[in-house]
Amino acid sequence: MRVARPVRAMHALGLAYRAILQANGEDELLQAVCLALVESGAYTQAGIWYTDEGEPPSLHPMAQAGSQPDQVVSASRDGQLAIEAIRCGRPLVALPGGAGAVAECVFPLLVWGETLLGCLVLYSPEAGVFDQTETELLGDVADSLATRIQALRAHAVLAHKSDHLLLVQRALRTLSAGNRVLLRAQDEAQLLSEMCRSIVEVGGYCLAWVGYAIDDEEQSIRPMAIYGEHRDMLDGLRLTWGDNAYGQTPSGQAIRSGQASVRRHIATDPGLYFYREEAVRRGFAAISGFPLVVDGKPIGCLTIFAGEEAAFEDRELSVLGEMAEDLAFGIATARAREKHAEAERTIERMAYYDSLTELPNRASLKARLSEAIEAARQQHCSLALLMLNIDRFREINEVLGYHEGDNILIETAQRLQTLLGPGCMLARLAVDEFAVLMPMADAEQAMDMARQMAATFSEPFEPAGVRVEIRVSIGIALYPGHGEEPSQLILHADAAMYQAKRQRSDIALYSGSPESDNRRRLLLIAELRRAIEDNQLLLYCQPKADMRSGRICGAEALVRWQHPEHGLIPPDQFIPLAEQTGLINPLTYWVLNAAMRQCYDWRGAGLDIPLAVNLSARNLQDPRLLDRIAGLSATWGASPDSLQFELTESTLMDDPEGALDILQRIKQMGFRLYVDDYGTGYSSLSYLKRLPIDSLKIDKSFVMSMPEERDSYAIVRSTIEMSHNLNLEVVAEGAASQQIWAQLTALGADVGQGSYLSNPMPAEQFLGWHGGH
Ligand code: C2E
Ligand code: MG
Ligand code: MG
Numbered sequence: 001m002r003v004a005r006p007v008r009a010m011h012a013l014g015l016a017y018r019a020i021l022q023a024n025g026e027d028e029l030l031q032a033v034c035l036a037l038v039e040s041g042a043y044t045q046a047g048i049w050y051t052d053e054g055e056p057p058s059l060h061p062m063a064q065a066g067s068q069p070d071q072v073v074s075a076s077r078d079g080q081l082a083i084e085a086i087r088c089g090r091p092l093v094a095l096p097g098g099a100g101a102v103a104e105c106v107f108p109l110l111v112w113g114e115t116l117l118g119c120l121v122l123y124s125p126e127a128g129v130f131d132q133t134e135t136e137l138l139g140d141v142a143d144s145l146a147t148r149i150q151a152l153r154a155h156a157v158l159a160h161k162s163d164h165l166l167l168v169q170r171a172l173r174t175l176s177a178g179n180r181v182l183l184r185a186q187d188e189a190q191l192l193s194e195m196c197r198s199i200v201e202v203g204g205y206c207l208a209w210v211g212y213a214i215d216d217e218e219q220s221i222r223p224m225a226i227y228g229e230h231r232d233m234l235d236g237l238r239l240t241w242g243d244n245a246y247g248q249t250p251s252g253q254a255i256r257s258g259q260a261s262v263r264r265h266i267a268t269d270p271g272l273y274f275y276r277e278e279a280v281r282r283g284f285a286a287i288s289g290f291p292l293v294v295d296g297k298p299i300g301c302l303t304i305f306a307g308e309e310a311a312f313e314d315r316e317l318s319v320l321g322e323m324a325e326d327l328a329f330g331i332a333t334a335r336a337r338e339k340h341a342e343a344e345r346t347i348e349r350m351a352y353y354d355s356l357t358e359l360p361n362r363a364s365l366k367a368r369l370s371e372a373i374e375a376a377r378q379q380h381c382s383l384a385l386l387m388l389n390i391d392r393f394r395e396i397n398e399v400l401g402y403h404e405g406d407n408i409l410i411e412t413a414q415r416l417q418t419l420l421g422p423g424c425m426l427a428r429l430a431v432d433e434f435a436v437l438m439p440m441a442d443a444e445q446a447m448d449m450a451r452q453m454a455a456t457f458s459e460p461f462e463p464a465g466v467r468v469e470i471r472v473s474i475g476i477a478l479y480p481g482h483g484e485e486p487s488q489l490i491l492h493a494d495a496a497m498y499q500a501k502r503q504r505s506d507i508a509l510y511s512g513s514p515e516s517d518n519r520r521r522l523l524l525i526a527e528l529r530r531a532i533e534d535n536q537l538l539l540y541c542q543p544k545a546d547m548r549s550g551r552i553c554g555a556e557a558l559v560r561w562q563h564p565e566h567g568l569i570p571p572d573q574f575i576p577l578a579e580q581t582g583l584i585n586p587l588t589y590w591v592l593n594a595a596m597r598q599c600y601d602w603r604g605a606g607l608d609i610p611l612a613v614n615l616s617a618r619n620l621q622d623p624r625l626l627d628r629i630a631g632l633s634a635t636w637g638a639s640p641d642s643l644q645f646e647l648t649e650s651t652l653m654d655d656p657e658g659a660l661d662i663l664q665r666i667k668q669m670g671f672r673l674y675v676d677d678y679g680t681g682y683s684s685l686s687y688l689k690r691l692p693i694d695s696l697k698i699d700k701s702f703v704m705s706m707p708e709e710r711d712s713y714a715i716v717r718s719t720i721e722m723s724h725n726l727n728l729e730v731v732a733e734g735a736a737s738q739q740i741w742a743q744l745t746a747l748g749a750d751v752g753q754g755s756y757l758s759n760p761m762p763a764e765q766f767l768g769w770h771g772g773h
Pocket of ligand 1: 754
């Protein structure tokens with residue numbers, strides 16, 4: 001026994017030193033040393049105790065090994081020996097006093113003889129075990145143990161520090177990857193999903209998602225993009241930014257407070273209880289939520305999950321916060337870009353498509369027609385153009401209302417569409433007028449198609465349950481026999497259609513210009529010429545009001561013809577004729593003179609508002625126009641503020657270069673310029689941008705149908721947006737009801753004109769109306 005004893009002690013020391021060297025963590029170290037000392041068989045029990053602050057110092061157990069833990073517990077209870085050993089800083093031995101008692105030796109754990117960590121306690125049933133040599137040797141083990149504990153602690157602090165450095169570095173990497181995403185993303189959806197992807201792939205975070213705050217009853221958060229291995233994490237979760245039990249997540253808090261929010265202890269955080277199980281199961285340790293602030297308001301949040309509890313310390317958090325700000329900026333930019341693109345798309349659609357039937361419009365037909373003519377010319381074949389008009393559509397509209405009228409037009413488009421063969425094109429040219437282009441067709445094929453078109457209307461329409469019989473008139477013109485230019489063919493198909501109408505036959509093939517037609521036209525032209533000379537024209541005025549203040553800010557000059565037999569004729573019935581014959585020039589000079597005289601009278605009566613005069617394409621081609629304007633201004637002492645000019649889109653597009661030149665000169669004289677009937681013609685945005693215009697007048701067809709037609713509403717809205725982008729004022733004509741007026745105000749239109757304010761009235765009644773308004 002005496003011989004074996006030192007061998008066992010040496011063995012125990014060897015095992016203990018090995019454990020000290022090999023252990024990687026503090027807890028593991030303590031346990032391994034206790035085990036080593038007991039396993040050797042040299043001691044029955046070993047325990048390690050740490051001291052707590054305080055006087056007298058108290059002890060708490062950290063590790064123990066051995067067969068009789070009770071005794072260790074009892075030793076710790078009174079613990080006097082240990083406390084004394086710690087106090088005096090050296091090993092103390094207690095020898096067994098009675099039967100069954102054991103020897104106990106306490107070694108203080110001191111680092112460099114100074115810093116006290118606790119003590120190592122060993123027991124043995126053999127009284128002579130803790131002799132001086134063995135006690136000294138074991139004292140060295142205790143010192144080495146203390147030193148190793150200290151080294152492990154220092155290492156952990158260092159590792160913690162470098163962990164943070166790594167975390168900040170990865171946040172910085174994420175930020176710069178995020179910047180690349182911002183630059184590259186094509187739209188909002190791509191921006192969000194790429195951002196989440198780069199946070200996970202570049203930053204090494206577990207999961208990233210973006211949610212938008214919805215203003216619904218639940219104040220829910222709608223996930224918009226998510227990336228990470230566990231992207232099913234949000235499935236079935238109740239996501240809300242409301243201030244309730246479910247809304248205490250970093251995401252909810254970030255949206256509510258507009259500040260970043262972090263939770264590092266998912267496993268114990270009460271605010272995350274409904275998240276917890278899933279998050280812990282997937283190895284998530286910390287979450288951060290960042291508000292996405294657009295236009296000063298949090299619109300949603302970016303939420304990031306990390307696997308390290310140490311994640312999202314101050315510096316890392318501020319870098320990620322910066323990234324979230326960049327993302328919000330990217331969202332705002334993408335939205336602005338999308339709005340702009342939508343406006344451009346609408347303009348594009350307006351330029352080439354009819355918004356009601358979604359058919360190509362006159363501009364598209366013209367473009368396709370000239371291509372088809374060119375192809376026919378090269379291939380030496382013919383083509384046909386068919387023009388269809390619904391008889392008495394105006395009456396149908398008046399009886400059934402515009403809404404049902406529109407439905408009939410839509411169904412007409414559908415019925416005609418089903419008849420088209422390959423390569424044919426159906427277009428809508430005017431309210432009740434459709435055209436079919438048949439490339440490569442001859443007269444016989446065109447007649448055949450016309451018959452099918454007429455036959456499709458033998459079936460009555462039943463809008464809103466009312467049976468409506470519809471008759472149509474169809475005119476046909478052929479290339480090359482009836483014309484070799486697009487406009488000529490359109491004109492002649494149109495003439496053939498009127499011929500069919502007059503003859504009350506469904507279909508007519510163009511047959512040269514009928515004498516009777518010419519004679520009637522000649523008569524009307526002569527009458528109009530006389531009407532201008534004899535002053536049978538009347539000046540009407542329709543007021544315009546500033547939509548914000550409600551103040552009357554001007555009026556439009558609109559001409560009427562007081563015919564001795566036919567009574568008051570509206571301008572739609574004679575202006576086109578005047579335009580075709582050149583009579584539009586004397587007519588316009590009559591209106592200009594009347595308008596300036598009117599302004600002169602108004603000024604005398606203390607009313608200083610401008611009158612807007614409509615100009616036609618022919619007016620712009622008249623070399624005397626500018627001199628006339630200057631001369632009349634001088635005669636009536638009119639300043640440029642009292643006169644404005646309106647030109648329709650088609651006027652401008654008739655001769656774009658010429659129009660640009662003359663408009664520039666009118667503008668130099670100081671007059672304001674308006675593009676009239678905007679939306680009905682073809683004008684490219686890039687062309688409009690070049691014109692020196694001040695204002696767009698949205699055509700009344702869109703404005704009047706705004707309350708019922710989503711398309712019209714969208715067109716009005718995007719025209720207003722686009723105009724404001726181009727720094728143009730927007731006038732809405734056809735503001736016929738309080739509802740329309742309110743919608744226009746909400747959309748930000750600048751000026752309104754329409755029957756809600758007043759119908760056009762004889763100019764001399766205007767002052768009285770204005771006074772009473
Ligand atoms: P415009 O220049 O677009 O004039 C606006 C037309 O819309 C006017 O029709 C006006 O009465 C109508 N309008 C405005 N608001 C409403 C509304 O709320 N409800 C309804 N139902 N209509 C509304 P008007 O006076 O029949 O003139 C028709 C067109 O004739 C004018 O359209 C213009 O292109 C042409 N015109 C009239 N006077 C002249 C003129 O002196 N010279 C030229 N070149 N053209 C003129
Ligand atoms: Mg006008
Ligand atoms: Mg107009």
